[in-house]
Amino acid sequence: MEGKKNYLERYRIRQIICVILGICIALAATLLLTASRMKQVDAKVARTQESLAKEVFRFHVLANSDSDEDQAVKLKVRDAVITYMKESMDEEIEGSTDAKDTKEWAKAHLEELEQVADSVIAREGYSYQAEAEVTTCYFPDKRYGDILFPQGDYEALRIKLGKAKGHNWWCVLYPNLCFTNSTCAVVSDDGKEELKEALTAEEYEMVTATSDFKIKWFFFGEDSEED
Template sequence: MHMGREYYYGSKIRQVVCLIFGIFVAALLTGSCVERGIERVEAKMEHTQKTLAKEVLRFHVLANSDSEEDQAVKMKVRDAVLVYMEESMGQELGDEPDAEETKEWVRSHLHELEDVADQTVADEGYSYQSRAEVEVSYFPDKQYGDVFFPQGEYEALKIRLGDARGHNWWCVLYPSLCFTDTACTVVSDEGKQGLKEVLTAEEYEMVTATSDFKIKWFFFGDGAKEE
């Protein structure tokens, strides 16, 4: 009886040890799968960012300071520059310029854009000047309505007002995703169509789908099948 009891308890202990070991191995495998999944998503998003960076032009306005007055001037400049660009670019390039045409137009009209900004600042009763440049800058993750732009370096039209030490504002000039309000809740169909034309279907899905859908798409869609 004594030996039988020892065998019984020894068997139970081995089962428990095996169960714990199995759970441990499963946890390791699951953790490894999740880590690989995250790495794949990050790699795909990085590739999408590089594609976007070649095809978009962002717009960046830096306020003179964080005072309420300077921040208000920044938004006035934003509105005036967008209106000027829409009218002038439309007259010179037509309704559907591509990315390179848009960038070239902006580079060749920097002085005019500065004039628009300076006049707006003067109309608001201030004397500081603006500086307009096209340069490559790092941007953090940004949500434009229901479109997501991953962090990375992008070419941008930058207008610095005065000391340019205040909070900034930005949008995407091409394709047109700029808003003239602060809500930024809806991207126009025209803007989305512009994105569709420069991204693959998979990339477009990644920047327009919700986070939950992206995760599900990776683990259960085509992304899960890749090696």
């Protein structure tokens, strides 16, 4: 009896060990699968952001310094440049629905844009000057109400004021999401429709539902693109 009892005890211990090992193996496999899947999702998000970056054109203004005076000048330059661009572009590329047209227009009018900025600076009583360029810049996440543009590299019209050592301001020039009043930085239904027309279905889904976009692609993968 004692031998049989010992045998049963060892058998139960082996069963417990097998169950524990099975759970550990399953957990490890799940973690590896999840990590692999998340890596694929992150790569997918990065590719979509790169595609999105080709469809938009941003605006970036760097202040001379962080002093209250230079920050105020930055905002006045921003307003003057946006106003000038809207008026001039409406005449020259009316009806354009392509970010490329906006980029090309900016490249062809850098001197005029600098003059607009310089006139504001001079009017405010400062002697430093502005430098305008179209370049690729890194931008952090930017939210407009329920619209989120993910972080990454984007082409932008960049205007550097003086030493350009102060805090900057940015927006999306195309599609038109340049809100000069932060309290009104919510995309209207018409703005969303314009954004939807400018982006692919996947890009639009990304900017309107970033978290859901990741979850959907995590569970459905490439099949989600066919929906």
